Amino acid sequence: MHPFSYTKVSDTREAVTAGSRGGRYIAGGTTLVDLMRETVERPETLVDITGLPLREVAVTERGGLRIGALVRMAEAAAHPKVRVLYPVISEALELSASAQLRNMATIGGNIMQRTRCTYFRDVTADCNKREPGSGCAALHGFNRSHAILGASDHCVATHPSDVAVAFAALEARVHLLGPDGERSLPFADFLLRPGNTPDREQSLRQGELITSVEIPAYPRPLRSGYVKVRDRQSYEFALTSAAVALHVRRGVIREAKVAAGGVGTVPWKLPAVERHLIGERPSESLWAAAAARAADGARPLQHNQFKVELLKRTVERQLRIVGGTK
Ligand code: SF4
Numbered sequence: 001m002h003p004f005s006y007t008k009v010s011d012t013r014e015a016v017t018a019g020s021r022g023g024r025y026i027a028g029g030t031t032l033v034d035l036m037r038e039t040v041e042r043p044e045t046l047v048d049i050t051g052l053p054l055r056e057v058a059v060t061e062r063g064g065l066r067i068g069a070l071v072r073m074a075e076a077a078a079h080p081k082v083r084v085l086y087p088v089i090s091e092a093l094e095l096s097a098s099a100q101l102r103n104m105a106t107i108g109g110n111i112m113q114r115t116r117c118t119y120f121r122d123v124t125a126d127c128n129k130r131e132p133g134s135g136c137a138a139l140h141g142f143n144r145s146h147a148i149l150g151a152s153d154h155c156v157a158t159h160p161s162d163v164a165v166a167f168a169a170l171e172a173r174v175h176l177l178g179p180d181g182e183r184s185l186p187f188a189d190f191l192l193r194p195g196n197t198p199d200r201e202q203s204l205r206q207g208e209l210i211t212s213v214e215i216p217a218y219p220r221p222l223r224s225g226y227v228k229v230r231d232r233q234s235y236e237f238a239l240t241s242a243a244v245a246l247h248v249r250r251g252v253i254r255e256a257k258v259a260a261g262g263v264g265t266v267p268w269k270l271p272a273v274e275r276h277l278i279g280e281r282p283s284e285s286l287w288a289a290a291a292a293r294a295a296d297g298a299r300p301l302q303h304n305q306f307k308v309e310l311l312k313r314t315v316e317r318q319l320r321i322v323g324g325t326k
Contacts, residue, residue, distance in 0.1 A: 002042035010051050012177055012209060020179045020207030023047035027070055028105040030097075031113045039123055040130055054108075054211055057081060063217035066175075069108030069210040073097070073163070076107055086170065086215055088224035088243050092162040095228045098235045108210040111164045111174070111191070112202065115157035116237050117146065128154045129198040144303040145239065148295070148311075150265035155198030156301060159191060159266050160237050166226055168267035169243035169259035172215045178208035187213075191266040218255055219247045227318040228261070229310060238262030240311045242294075242318040246277070253277045258319075260294060263311050272296050273315060282323040291316035 007023065009015040019025060024043040026032055027050050035041035054070040057079045065085055067076055076082055077093035096102065096110075119125040119137040126135035138146055138156050146156040164187075172187040190203055224245035230236040241261035247254045256277035258270045272293035280286050294315040295308045 001036050002039060004036075004043055005045045006048065007045065008048040008051060012052055012054075012211070015047060015049050015052060015209055016177055016179055016207050018045070018047040019209060021045075022206075025049050025209060028072070028101075028109050030101050030105040031109065035114065035121070038121055040121055049209070059085075060214065060217070065215045066212050067107050067215075068212050070106050073102040073105050073107065073110060074099070076163075077102065085222070086166070086224060086245075088166045088169065088226045088245055089163060089215070091226040092166040092228075092241075092243060095226065095241075096162045107163070107213060110161050111167070111213070112210070113161055114201070116160045117157040118142075120157060129157060129194070129201075132197070132199045139301070142303060143301040145237070145262075146301055146304055147265045148263050148298040148300045148304060148307050149260075149268050150193045151299065151301075152194045152196060152198070152265075154196050155194035155265065157194070157198070157265060158237075158262055159264065161267070162226065162228060162238065162241060162261060164191070165241055165259050165261035165267040166224075166243040167213060167215070168269050169245060169257045170215050170218075170224075171257065172213050174210060175212045175214060176204070176208045177211050178205050180205075182211075184214070187267075188269060193265050218245070218257075219249070222247050222255070223322050223324070224257075225318060225322045227314060227321070229314050230262075240307060240314040242315045244315075244318045244322045246282075246319075246322050248282060248323075251281055253280055253282065253323075258315065260311055260315060263295075263298075263307055270294055270315065277319075284320070287316050287319040287323060291319060 023045040026046045054068040056068045077090045125137040147158045167187045173184045174190045175184045228238045228241040245257040256274040258273045260268045276290035
């Protein structure tokens with residue numbers, strides 16, 4: 001491991017000052033420490049933010065939900081407000097990682113986690129994300145788990161988070177604190193597609209700290225849920241996944257929020273699927289017709305063509321479960 005200095009901060013301003021000087025924030029450490037051991041990450045300074053007051057889950061004035069960046073995955077998953085208002089978030093968290101990791105990892109860290117592309121973690125392989133300009137070993141290597149949506153000629157890695165898929169579906173906002181004060185970003189703008197700078201993964205400015213993630217209010221009842229398809233049933237990343245939330249009133253779908261995971265370089269919102277659902281009555285044929293749009297624009301690689309059909313089936317299955325016609 002590369003040598004580093006360590007400092008622990010006790011308030012957010014102190015944290016931002018340290019972050020502005022180049023320090024890397026660390027909380028649960030479940031991604032960063034692994035990457036430091038493998039020398040993929042070599043920060044000079046770690047800024048321990050676990051003492052900051054960012055651990056609250058609260059209903060907002062408008063009836064949405066704000067989840068502090070330092071709320072642990074297990075705490076968020078079990079929180080009564082999360083379970084009642086947005087089961088899709090609880091389910092996505094509970095299908096993530098392992099119980100031990102969920103007890104350590106935080107919401108802020110989860111959405112910051114880095115790809116599981118094996119070439120990224122192998123420091124002998126070419127990887128534009130780890131070493132800009134070095135190439136992408138996955139493009140012509142073994143790319144079964146890689147992205148079919150949102151990729152570029154420079155990187156085809158998927159974003160690994162499950163809960164980020166739920167946040168994308170629900171159109172959450174990420175609240176930030178930086179040297180210039182507070183700001184917030186739509187979730188869709190927070191995570192960046194690779195383009196020709198795959199090493200840049202978030203729209204964060206130097207020193208900015210995630211303080212919370214806010215989920216907007218929706219008309220009630222909002223039925224929601226998450227499904228994850230993977231090679232084994234525990235401690236595995238998604239081949240495909242789907243987060244679905246539906247508001248049905250008088251037998252008609254009034255709100256539809258849908259996103260997919262395991263297929264995009266970022267959590268992949270599915271507006272064509274959403275448009276197909278709104279104003280319609282739930283039915284088996286509707287789920288199938290809407291899900292048929294899930295892979296619009298997909299560009300599969302040599303080893304992951306199966307994801308195109310699997311994605312459609314995953315979305316259809318979750319629409320059926322959440323929509324109540326299973
Ligand atoms: Fe690196 Fe991205 Fe290529 Fe993987 S897909 S080797 S992370 S550049």
